[in-house]
Amino acid sequence: MTQHFTPVSSGARLSDQVAEQLAAEIKQGRLQPGDKLPTEARLVEQFQVSRTVVREAVSRLKSLGLVDSRQGSGVFVNNQLPFAPLNFEAQLAASEEAVIQMVEVRRALEAEVAGLAAQRRNAADIRAITQAVKALDAAVQAGHNGVDEDMKFHRAIADAARNPFLIQTLEYLGQFLRGVTQVTRANEARRVDFAKQVQSEHQAILEAVQAGDAQLARQAAATHMGNAIVRIRCADPVFWQQEGERLAQPLVKGVKRHNS
Structure with missing residues (x-):
């Protein structure tokens, strides 16, 4: 490849x-x-x-x-890597509960990442996060799903946290989180109010990090993920039947390739 x-x-x-x-x-x-x-x-x-x-x-x-x-x-x-891959395959399914569980993992990590970013960010970090927000908004305006831009937004915040272990953890989980992000963004795109909520939540995280307020940044990131769970629970069975399984397939395939 x-x-x-x-x-x-x-x-x-x-x-x-x-x-x-x-x-x-x-x-x-x-x-x-x-x-x-x-x-x-x-x-x-x-x-x-x-x-x-x-x-x-x-x-x-x-x-x-x-x-x-x-x-x-x-x-x-190396043929013998110094880590054993986590086995998520048994837990993964194209279901509401699986997506929610992965968002719960993100909530735990992203809240701390945002708090550290608020404490350690510099001017270049703020520019990068701000640009990521603008790119995401532009993607949505152009009718795109914004998955790549959403991932880059959260990565820009992680870079500002300057903790290589947290970054590596997020990178490893990226193969699963991308599929989850596809599902959550597809759900949020169905309703204008959802899309506006997400935009507002991203702005709140940016402003808290920019202000250097670690507590507020943690709260804003946790709220964003918590609200994502609420929005997922609002998705009707038709969404999961028609969209959830299709969008979650890359997530499962990534695990199978990783564990093969």
């Missing part, structure tokens, strides 16, 4: 950002044990960084036990 990476920019150290994206590919199963990493030249091109940054990132992955160099062959994902 060909990997496509997002160019990195200001904020956290460039090498850390590159390492995090590569680690996410491994932890989410898109780079399997024994797979060869893209060449150094390819990584430089995709991430739009120097060779030094790429080498520092790969060195970090080596120190974590995720990859190993083979002289004359390149860098490969």
Whole structure:
């Protein structure tokens, strides 16, 4: 499979950002044990960084036990990774309850992430979060589902929290959370009042982080996720029959690929 990476920019150290994206590919199963990493030249091109940054990132992955160099062959994902993949497959189903349970997981994580972001954010972080909100609003205005933009909004807040363990946890869960986000956004798009609520909740999180109010940011993020659960419970059986299963399929497929 060909990997496509997002160019990195200001904020956290460039090498850390590159390492995090590569680690996410491994932890989410898109780079399997024994797979060869893209060449150094390819990584430089995709991430739009120097060779030094790429080498520092790969060195970090080596120190974590995720990859190993083979002289004359390149860098490969270790056959025995230093972590065991979580097995969500038995719990996952295209159902209201499964989606709600995953949103509950998000609520626990996102609230703390928002609180830390409020304490640690800088001007660049605020610009990134603000831009993510604008991009999400623009996507909705254009009639798109906004899933990618929604994920980027929450990732921008996570970056501002500056806790690599929280970021890596969210990256691992990303394979499941994306499917959940597809379901919640499809449900919210059915009603104008839902869409306006989501927009208002995102703005509240941004303003709390911008103000540096950790308690308010935690409350705003928790409220956003709690309201997402309320909105999901408002979805009628027809929605789950026609949309829920179809939208949740990538979530289940991602788990099967990861655990195979």
